[in-house]
Amino acid sequence: MKCLQLPSIHFMPLINVHSTWLENYAFGYDLIHAFRPKTVVELGVFWGGSFFVFCQAVKACGSETICHAVDTWEGDSQAGKLEEETFQAFQKHRETHFADISNVKRMRFEQALDSFADGSIDLLHIDGFHTYEAVKNDYETWLPKVSNGGIILFHDVKVINQEQNFGVKRFWEELKNEKLHFEMNNQFGLGVLYNGSELPPDNEFLQTIFKGSAEELEELDQYYLLIKERLISRAFVQMYYRAEEQVKYLTHRVVDLESKIKNKEWNKNNSL
Numbered sequence: 001m002k003c004l005q006l007p008s009i010h011f012m013p014l015i016n017v018h019s020t021w022l023e024n025y026a027f028g029y030d031l032i033h034a035f036r037p038k039t040v041v042e043l044g045v046f047w048g049g050s051f052f053v054f055c056q057a058v059k060a061c062g063s064e065t066i067c068h069a070v071d072t073w074e075g076d077s078q079a080g081k082l083e084e085e086t087f088q089a090f091q092k093h094r095e096t097h098f099a100d101i102s103n104v105k106r107m108r109f110e111q112a113l114d115s116f117a118d119g120s121i122d123l124l125h126i127d128g129f130h131t132y133e134a135v136k137n138d139y140e141t142w143l144p145k146v147s148n149g150g151i152i153l154f155h156d157v158k159v160i161n162q163e164q165n166f167g168v169k170r171f172w173e174e175l176k177n178e179k180l181h182f183e184m185n186n187q188f189g190l191g192v193l194y195n196g197s198e199l200p201p202d203n204e205f206l207q208t209i210f211k212g213s214a215e216e217l218e219e220l221d222q223y224y225l226l227i228k229e230r231l232i233s234r235a236f237v238q239m240y241y242r243a244e245e246q247v248k249y250l251t252h253r254v255v256d257l258e259s260k261i262k263n264k265e266w267n268k269n270n271s272l
C-alpha cells in the first residue's frame with residue numbers, strides 16, 4: 001500500500017474542535033474510505049472531533065453511510081462537564097453540513113441500544129467513560145449489535161491515568177488477542193478490532209492494518225505521525241488567526257467606547 005496515495009493526504013477538517021482524537025483524524029478518514037460502513041455508531045461524541053471526521057469522510061467518498069451520535073452531552077468526571085452551548089454548537093455544525101447522513105441520540109448509551117438491530121452496526125466507536133468497568137460494559141452490551149465483519153474502535157488504549165481511574169488500556173490488552181486487531185501508535189492510542197475471521201481479500205487498507213508486515217506497519221506509523229503534525233500545526237495557525245481577529249475586534253470596541261465616554265464628558269462639561 002502506498003501511504004502517499006491514502007485519501008487523508010488531502011484531508012483538512014472542516015471544523016477544529018477541542019478533541020484529543022485529533023491524532024487519529026487521518027486514520028479515521030482513511031478507514032471510512034476503505035471500509036465504507038453502512039452504519040456508524042459513536043458512543044461518546046463531546047464536541048464532535050471524531051464524529052465530524054467520520055461524517056466528512058462519508059461525504060468525500062460518497063458511501064451510503066448514516067453516522068449516529070450517542071451522548072448525553074452532559075460530560076463526565078473524566079472529560080469534564082459540558083454546558084448546553086456544546087450541544088448547540090455540535091448540532092449547528094451537524095445540521096449545516098451533515099444533516100442528510102447523520103442522526104443524534106441525546107441519551108445514555110444503554111437507552112440507545114434498542115434503536116439498533118442485532119448485527120446492524122458496521123463501525124462502532126467506544127469513547128465514553130474510560131474506567132475498566134465502563135468500557136467493558138460498553139463493549140459487552142454493544143457487541144451483539146456489531147455486524148459480522150464489523151469494526152470496533154476503542155479510544156485511549158495507551159492512557160495510564162490512575163488518578164482518573166482510566167482502564168481502557170487494561171481492557172484492550174485483555175481483549176485484543178481474541179480477534180484481528182490494529183493499534184494506532186500515538187500518544188493516547190486507538191485500538192481497532194475486527195469482528196470477524198475473514199477480511200475482504202481485495203481490501204488493501206484493511207489487509208495492511210490487520211495483517212501487514214512489521215515494515216508496512218512502521219511506514220503507516222510514520223505517515224500518520226507526519227499527517228498528525230500537519231493537522232496540529234494547522235489547528236494552531238487557525239487558533240492564532242481567530243485570536244488575532246478577536247484582538248482586532250476588541251481593540252475597535254475599546255476605541256469606540258473611549259470616544260463615547262469622551263463625548264459624554266464633553267457634553268456634560270459644556271452643558272454646565
Ligand SMILES: C[S@@+](CC[C@H](N)C(=O)[O-])C[C@H]1O[C@@H](n2cnc3c(N)ncnc32)[C@H](O)[C@@H]1O
Pocket residue numbers: 018019020021043044045046047048049050051070071072073074075076079082107108109110127128129
Ligand atoms: C471522551 S468524550 C468523547 C470524545 C469524542 N469522541 C472526541 O472525538 O473528542 C466522552 C463523552 O462521553 C459521554 N458519556 C460518557 N458516558 C456516557 C454514557 N453512559 N451515556 C451517554 N454519554 C456518555 C460524555 O458526555 C462525553 O461527552
